[in-house]
Amino acid sequence: MQKLLKYIFFALIGLVTLSLILSIRLPLCQSFRIVFGSVYVLFLPGLVLSFVFFPFRNKEIDPVRNKISNGVDIIERIALSFALSIAVVPLLVFYLNLIGMKINLLNVSLVIAFIILISFLVIYWQRRRVSEKKT
Amino acid sequence: METKQIYTNLRRIYTNHKLLIIYIVLVILSSFSLESKIHLVSYVAFALLVGFLFFEDKRIFTNGKRINTNHEYTNHEWSKWLIVIPIVIILVSRILPFAGFESPLGYDTGIYKKFIEDFANALPFLPDFNSGIWAINEPIGLYLITDFLYLIGFDIYQILFGLYILFDVLIGIGIYLVVKKFSNINAALCAFLLFAISVTQFQAYWFMYYKQIVPLFLMLIAFLLLKKKSYLVIPVAGFMGGLHPMTFLIFGLVLLANFIFSKYKKYLFISGLSILTITFSLYLHNPWVLFNLFPSINPLSMIAVSEDIAGGKFFDLSVYIQLAAFYLPFAILGFIYLIQRRKFDPVRDNEREKKVQGEQISNGVDYLFFWFCFNFLIVYLGFFFHNRFIISLDVIVIILAGFAISQILGKTFQSYHSKLAVLLFLFGTIYFLFNNVITTKPLISQEELNEIKSLAIITKENTFVMATNAYYAPWVYGYSQRRTIAPGLFEHDNKWAKEEWNIFWFTDDLEIRHKLLDRYERPLYIFVGDRQEDLKLKFEEDPTLVKESPRVYKYK
Numbered sequence: 001m002q003k004l005l006k007y008i009f010f011a012l013i014g015l016v017t018l019s020l021i022l023s024i025r026l027p028l029c030q031s032f033r034i035v036f037g038s039v040y041v042l043f044l045p046g047l048v049l050s051f052v053f054f055p056f057r058n059k060e061i062d063p064v065r066n067k068i069s070n071g072v073d074i075i076e077r078i079a080l081s082f083a084l085s086i087a088v089v090p091l092l093v094f095y096l097n098l099i100g101m102k103i104n105l106l107n108v109s110l111v112i113a114f115i116i117l118i119s120f121l122v123i124y125w126q127r128r129r130v131s132e133k134k135t
Numbered sequence: 136m137e138t139k140q141i142y143t144n145l146r147r148i149y150t151n152h153k154l155l156i157i158y159i160v161l162v163i164l165s166s167f168s169l170e171s172k173i174h175l176v177s178y179v180a181f182a183l184l185v186g187f188l189f190f191e192d193k194r195i196f197t198n199g200k201r202i203n204t205n206h207e208y209t210n211h212e213w214s215k216w217l218i219v220i221p222i223v224i225i226l227v228s229r230i231l232p233f234a235g236f237e238s239p240l241g242y243d244t245g246i247y248k249k250f251i252e253d254f255a256n257a258l259p260f261l262p263d264f265n266s267g268i269w270a271i272n273e274p275i276g277l278y279l280i281t282d283f284l285y286l287i288g289f290d291i292y293q294i295l296f297g298l299y300i301l302f303d304v305l306i307g308i309g310i311y312l313v314v315k316k317f318s319n320i321n322a323a324l325c326a327f328l329l330f331a332i333s334v335t336q337f338q339a340y341w342f343m344y345y346k347q348i349v350p351l352f353l354m355l356i357a358f359l360l361l362k363k364k365s366y367l368v369i370p371v372a373g374f375m376g377g378l379h380p381m382t383f384l385i386f387g388l389v390l391l392a393n394f395i396f397s398k399y400k401k402y403l404f405i406s407g408l409s410i411l412t413i414t415f416s417l418y419l420h421n422p423w424v425l426f427n428l429f430p431s432i433n434p435l436s437m438i439a440v441s442e443d444i445a446g447g448k449f450f451d452l453s454v455y456i457q458l459a460a461f462y463l464p465f466a467i468l469g470f471i472y473l474i475q476r477r478k479f480d481p482v483r484d485n486e487r488e489k490k491v492q493g494e495q496i497s498n499g500v501d502y503l504f505f506w507f508c509f510n511f512l513i514v515y516l517g518f519f520f521h522n523r524f525i526i527s528l529d530v531i532v533i534i535l536a537g538f539a540i541s542q543i544l545g546k547t548f549q550s551y552h553s554k555l556a557v558l559l560f561l562f563g564t565i566y567f568l569f570n571n572v573i574t575t576k577p578l579i580s581q582e583e584l585n586e587i588k589s590l591a592i593i594t595k596e597n598t599f600v601m602a603t604n605a606y607y608a609p610w611v612y613g614y615s616q617r618r619t620i621a622p623g624l625f626e627h628d629n630k631w632a633k634e635e636w637n638i639f640w641f642t643d644d645l646e647i648r649h650k651l652l653d654r655y656e657r658p659l660y661i662f663v664g665d666r667q668e669d670l671k672l673k674f675e676e677d678p679t680l681v682k683e684s685p686r687v688y689k690y691k
Contacts, residue, residue, distance in 0.1 A: 030288055033287060033288040034287065034288055034289060034293070037284075037287030037288060037289075038284070038287070038289075040287075041283050041284065041287060049367075053365055053367050054363075054365075070363050070364075070365075073215070075215060075218065075308065075311070075312065076312055076359075078308075079305065079308045079309060079312055079356060080356065080367075082305055082352075083305075083309075083352065083353055083356040083371055084367065084370070084371065086280060086349075086353070086374070087353065087370045087371045087373070087374035087375075088370050088374075089283065090276065090279035090280055090283070090374065091370055091373070091374055091413065093279065093283075094275075094279055094417065095416075097260070097261060098419075102259035102260065103258055103259045103260065103261070103282060103286075104258065104259040104286065105286045105287065107259075108283055108286055
């Protein structure tokens with residue numbers, strides 16, 4: 001958990017720095033919106049989804065199946081995060097648009113928030129199952 | 136001299152890596168555009184190199200087992216953070232063309248700009264199929280992504296160029312991951328570096344094949360997910376089909392071939408069927424988009440395609456062979472490994488098989504084998520748009536070369552000649568790439584572009600602007616912000632047939648030309664670029680055409 005918080009902290013520092021660098025050429029508000037918006041749209045949904053399907057690191061032992069897991073390392077997770085975000089979010093918005101949802105900032109943000117929330121619930125359930133198995 | 140002695144001498148040359156060094160020097164010399172004699176010698180050295188690499192390697196590995204201990208095989212894994220080097224090379228080479236030019240990338244830039252704008256303007260919905268805009272004839276996948284970025288505050292240029300560069304880096308990372316999964320980290324780093332220094336990939340980037348770059352990344356990730364037997368491949372590959380049918384065609388063929396030969400039929404069947412369902416659902420709004428694969432449906436579009444660069448035409452196989460000369464012998468060797476063993480890292484694969492119990496070591500490399508076969512056949516046999524398939528062919532060639540180079544380095548990196556060969560290789564390839572980056576000039580000058588952009592200021596909204604040449608059509612279409620008439624392209628070229636365009640270009644009879652122009656709404660603004668000096672001369676003599684600026688005429 002501490003390691004995760006450390007990663008989040010450094011990621012935030014990096015994103016703020018990038019926003020400040022971009023603000024040399026863009027208005028400050030827009031540069032923050034672009035940097036954090038891109039992460040929210042192009043990275044976060046895929047990252048959370050990758051934890052749902054690949055909860056373990058490379059060669060880590062899966063305690064539920066009791067064998068070496070088909071895990072992913074950090075670079076693999078980053079690439080998967082981009083690929084899944086790029087594929088899953090537009091697909092979901094496209095299908096929702098077919099049934100009448102408007103494609104605007106609010107709706108897209110809500111769809112992404114929904115993906116993240118559901119994924120977190122699945123991850124929470126998976127973790128509970130693992131800890132139950134351990135005990 | 137006896138044959139055996141010749142062979143022994145030649146083998147000594149190879150084992151000292153002299154032949155490798157000679158070959159690299161020859162390729163560097165030929166990249167200086169020296170006479171074709173150098174090319175001929177290069178090809179002879181190429182053939183010798185492939186042959187000796189193969190026979191020498193065969194002595195060390197037979198049936199996946201190491202039998203000769205004369206060479207030090209190193210299992211030392213390089214640091215994964217070395218991927219920073221190719222990322223930096225990609226970023227520098229992709230950003231450098233923007234120094235001094237606003238829009239330095241290829242022919243399709245204006246078209247993508249207009250399509251992104253059309254899709255953004257239609258928000259909060261997708262463009263209406265009946266609106267008649269040209270963008271609706273496109274697969275919508277890419278524009279779903281660009282719509283989101285537009286919504287969060289990106290401007291058109293940031294989407295057009297920033298996202299494009301990001302995807303180019305992501306392809307490199309995709310290659311790294313695929314090679315790492317199918318082989319080892321050293322091969323992955325070699326392949327990523329080859330991608331970064333590949334002139335073919337730089338040219339693909341420069342030609343602005345946006346729709347082809349994005350699905351290439353997704354295809355690599357899809358192969359990775361297939362190897363992991365993950366059902367996440369369904370949304371990734373399904374969406375890829377909605378981005379670019381041609382890339383999806385290769386993926387589909389590979390999946391089908393694997394389905395026939397693989398033992399994981401259930402997984403591949405469910406995945407394949409679901410992927411197809413998702414892909415076809417993305418074309419529900421306009422199924423005819425799938426048939427736009429065939430450019431000859433609209434005979435007028437052939438006017439554009441027949442131009443050297445127009446129509447997004449990529450270079451052919453013979454040019455590609457020269458551009459990829461640095462790593463082609465290694466790719467051939469990699470392909471030979473593939474056929475021989477269907478495994479790229481015999482030593483480590485054997486160890487892994489012993490170590491990892493329960494994990495199936497499948498013939499996952501079949502994906503790569505079929506990818507190379509289908510892609511090469513499409514290019515070699517000259518199927519429709521075959522030159523465009525060279526981009527994905529280069530990716531698989533890089534993957535194969537990465538495998539071979541890492542094996543050769545693993546065996547012989549300790550030797551002095553080997554280090555010299557690596558240094559020469561790096562110097563030659565990086566020089567070749569940056570020479571190409573610097574000498575590849577934009578297809579349109581900044582002055583011409585400024586004049587096209589000024590049309591948005593000097594003309595009223597809904598005015599028609601005519602590009603008299605398909606070469607300039609995308610720029611006028613994307614940057615003038617006005618309804619564009621161009622030969623064989625876009626939604627407003629519906630008044631003239633192909634023969635009438637020919638009359639317009641070549642006639643000296645003012646009356647005939649006026650009759651043709653009268654068919655369009657007036658005032659009509661006509662852009663004549665520097666490539667059409669002869670037409671400009673004719674326009675100068677026409678009193679009904681008022682010169683608004685050096686390249687823009689107004690027909691009253």
